[in-house]
Amino acid sequence: MVAKIRNALMLQLIKNITELHSYDSHSILQLPIQGGNPVYLQRIVT
Numbered sequence: 001m002v003a004k005i006r007n008a009l010m011l012q013l014i015k016n017i018t019e020l021h022s023y024d025s026h027s028i029l030q031l032p033i034q035g036g037n038p039v040y041l042q043r044i045v046t
Contacts, residue, residue: 014037026040
């Protein structure tokens with residue numbers, strides 16, 4: 001899924017998705033990759 005949102009809403013989007021879905025690591029990125037779910041960012045870095 002691709003969503004276009006304002007930067008100010010990114011943390012709220014991550015919060016909402018992580019509350020609604022029980023995945024271990026939510027694949028959420030902000031493009032260009034400036035932020036996202038810290039757990040997922042750590043996973044793609046390693």
